[in-house]
Amino acid sequence: MKTILNFSFALLLLISIAVNSKAQNQIEIVIVASSHDNAKSTQNFQAIIDKLKNFKPDMVFGEYLPATDYATLSDDHWAKQGFAKKVNYITRLNPEPLKNSASSIKKKQKALTSFAYYHKTRMDLAVEYAKNWDRGNFDYQMFVLENEMKSRFGKQEQETYAKMFGSLDSLKKLGIIRPGSEYSKIYFPLIYQLGQNQIYNMDCQTYDKPWGEAWGKMDSAYKVMAQKAKADSLSPEGRTMTAIDKYWVYSNEEEKKFSADEYAGMATAKYGELIEA
Incomplete structure (x- = not known):
């Protein structure tokens, strides 16, 4: 049985779905959602990683655009x-032009699979991914x-790394190294x-513009409703906002447990009630 992990990124939402096909080879798909910013979290992320490892995934997909999709964007x-x-x-x-990039990437991947500590090979691979607009794998190799x-690294490798990628401060400033991201904490x-x-890349921006327009209309309508509710709590808008607020209330004890372990909190009956609302 092949197992694929697919990561969907809605804040504080965790969904697990198993799909069994009628074909001889069954495929299990696990969808995991997480917070974009975990910088201040005290969560035991290794415990989450260990649970995901139990699925023994053959492939891991992330919220990254393929290079071909980047090429179609304005x-x-x-x-x-x-x-x-x-x-x-x-x-x-690294201004040197790429040559036979696809073949070169495969060769470097094969080398690193056989021995993970070819450091210069990994540095070159990261550069090739960046120049090929494969952000997901560029990010992953930089994380590693x-x-x-x-x-x-030995002294020469340290010097090479600094020459090829600059300082850690520069990498963080550009968002190439993101210590608090869901990728750095869990997926990488x-x-x-x-x-x-x-x-593996799994994102799409084809419908970004109409989605943004629809979101803007919804956001404007919500703000109007909130203003009317504030002016008259007995109005239909006021009753709607009261109902919304009711579902988003945690007791002090529930909040304490959730804050101590956010990802476990997302799997509780209380959080399920909030999502269904």
Whole structure:
């Protein structure tokens, strides 16, 4: 049986779905959701990673755009602009043009699968991923270099790393290294501990514009409703807001438990009640 982990990122939402096909080879899909910012969390993330490892996934997918999708976006699209800054930074430090990139990437992946400590090979692979607009795998290789390999570098490798990627402060400022992200806390460590060497892309911005327009209309309507509710708590809008507020009330004890273990809190009956509301 093949197992695939697919990560969906709605804040404080955890869903597990198993799909069994009638085909001879069954595929199990686990959908995991998490917070984008875990910087201040005291959560035991290794416990979460261990639970996910129990599914023995063959592939891990993340909320990343494929390079082909980036190519279709306009230059002023927020997603393209965001990653372009990182690509430009890496290209400035590593201006050499790529040759036979697809073949080169496969060769480097194979080498690292056989021996994970070819540090220069991994550095070169990260650069190739960036220049090929594969953000997910660029991010993953940078995570491995910074968190798993850097302490093992010799003097020459330290100098090479600094030359190819700059300072840690620069990497953090650009968002290349994001210590508090869900990827750094859960998904990249998961992939690394599974002995896998890549993350698969699963995101889409095709409908971003109409979605944004629909969101804007909803947000405006909600603000109007909230204003009417504030002016008259007995109005239909007031009763609606009262009902909404009712479901989002935690007791002090519930809040204490949730704050101590946010991800476990998302699996409680109370949180299920909030989601269903």
